[in-house]
Amino acid sequence: MKEKVTLVVGADSMIGQAMITYLTDAGELVIGTTRRPEQTEKDRILLDLSENLSGWKPPRPVKTAYICAGVTRLDDCRRDPLRSARINVTGTCALAKALMEQGAFVVFLSTNQVFDGRIPHVRPDHPRSPKSEYGWQKAKAERILGQWPKNVATVRLSKVLGPDSLFTEWSRFLKADRIIRPFTDMVLSPVPLDTVVSALGRIGDRRSGGSWQISGERDVSYARAAKWGADVLESDSGLVQPWSMAEAGMAMEAVWQNTTMNTDRMREELGLEPPPVKWTIEQAFLL
Numbered sequence: 001m002k003e004k005v006t007l008v009v010g011a012d013s014m015i016g017q018a019m020i021t022y023l024t025d026a027g028e029l030v031i032g033t034t035r036r037p038e039q040t041e042k043d044r045i046l047l048d049l050s051e052n053l054s055g056w057k058p059p060r061p062v063k064t065a066y067i068c069a070g071v072t073r074l075d076d077c078r079r080d081p082l083r084s085a086r087i088n089v090t091g092t093c094a095l096a097k098a099l100m101e102q103g104a105f106v107v108f109l110s111t112n113q114v115f116d117g118r119i120p121h122v123r124p125d126h127p128r129s130p131k132s133e134y135g136w137q138k139a140k141a142e143r144i145l146g147q148w149p150k151n152v153a154t155v156r157l158s159k160v161l162g163p164d165s166l167f168t169e170w171s172r173f174l175k176a177d178r179i180i181r182p183f184t185d186m187v188l189s190p191v192p193l194d195t196v197v198s199a200l201g202r203i204g205d206r207r208s209g210g211s212w213q214i215s216g217e218r219d220v221s222y223a224r225a226a227k228w229g230a231d232v233l234e235s236d237s238g239l240v241q242p243w244s245m246a247e248a249g250m251a252m253e254a255v256w257q258n259t260t261m262n263t264d265r266m267r268e269e270l271g272l273e274p275p276p277v278k279w280t281i282e283q284a285f286l287l
């Protein structure tokens with residue numbers, strides 16, 4: 001019988017790429033998927049979530065599948081709700097079901113945006129109350145996949161900071177003595193990509209289903225984050241020129257009071273604690 005593999009759906013996503021490196025370094029046999037025929041190569045297989053995936057079969061039996069692909073931009077979901085739902089809900093759930101039926105454990109990545117941001121440190125069993133199309137789609141997929149709590153882990157993430165975030169760009173600007181304009185009224189409670197990847201790896205390894213949440217310990221505004229960034233880079237603080245989302249004419253779905261979630265399960269069962277938000281942001285400016 002063929003050896004079972006770990007499947008990373010969305011090998012080119014920020015989190016998928018990091019997962020592949022983490023799993024490969026841990027000695028796992030990994031297959032990544034791409035929707036782009038030109039990207040298929042050894043250990044990359046073609047999979048488009050917008051297609052009919054019921055009964056989809058991977059080339060080798062799958063032990064664990066990490067579903068990292070999807071339409072991840074709020075604007076893209078809002079502009080084309082039908083197409084994005086076909087990917088984020090129909091395709092994702094059909095694939096997860098097909099994989100589960102073949103014995104795989106599925107790790108599905110979701111978001112704090114299944115909530116409306118009114119409650120800080122929101123508990124995992126709090127009723128979902130999304131306010132964006134993206135949030136609605138994730139909430140719907142969660143509800144469907146929640147029927148199989150033994151076979152599916154749903155992992156809600158707040159903002160994940162990887163090697164190419166907005167703060168990387170701001171860092172470049174500040175180093176070039178250029179002005180940055182962070183929002184005073186948009187908040188984040190970020191977690192580093194490394195923390196997310198090791199949490200996902202442990203969840204998949206233990207086949208611990210049900211709801212998981214990963215966020216920083218508190219929310220800060222992008223204006224404060226930018227100030228921390230300028231301080232850590234020892235840049236001129238006058239280069240940080242905050243303004244509000246209203247002034248910038250931003251859509252109100254982006255206004256968020258709280259993005260923190262309760263992370264007790266992560267701490268208690270995985271022994272993992274996200275680093276302090278200030279440290280996470282400073283590191284993102286230094287990357």
Ligand SMILES: NC(=O)c1ccc[n+]([C@@H]2O[C@H](COP(=O)([O-])OP(=O)(O)OC[C@H]3O[C@@H](n4cnc5c(N)ncnc54)[C@H](OP(=O)(O)O)[C@@H]3O)[C@@H](O)[C@H]2O)c1
Pocket residue numbers: 010011012013014015016034035036047048049050067068069070071072087109110111112156157158159160161
């Ligand atoms: N990053 C965050 O801060 C964050 C926060 C909360 C939740 N999440 C969730 O975590 C997951 C991974 O996020 P990410 O930021 O790593 O994603 P990402 O970098 O935005 O990448 C999304 C991936 O989905 C792929 N994709 C889009 N449409 C597809 C389709 N029809 N079929 C197959 N693949 C398709 C894209 O393929 P191409 O590369 O070919 O374009 C891309 O690789 C997502 O479910 C996201 O909602 C992320």
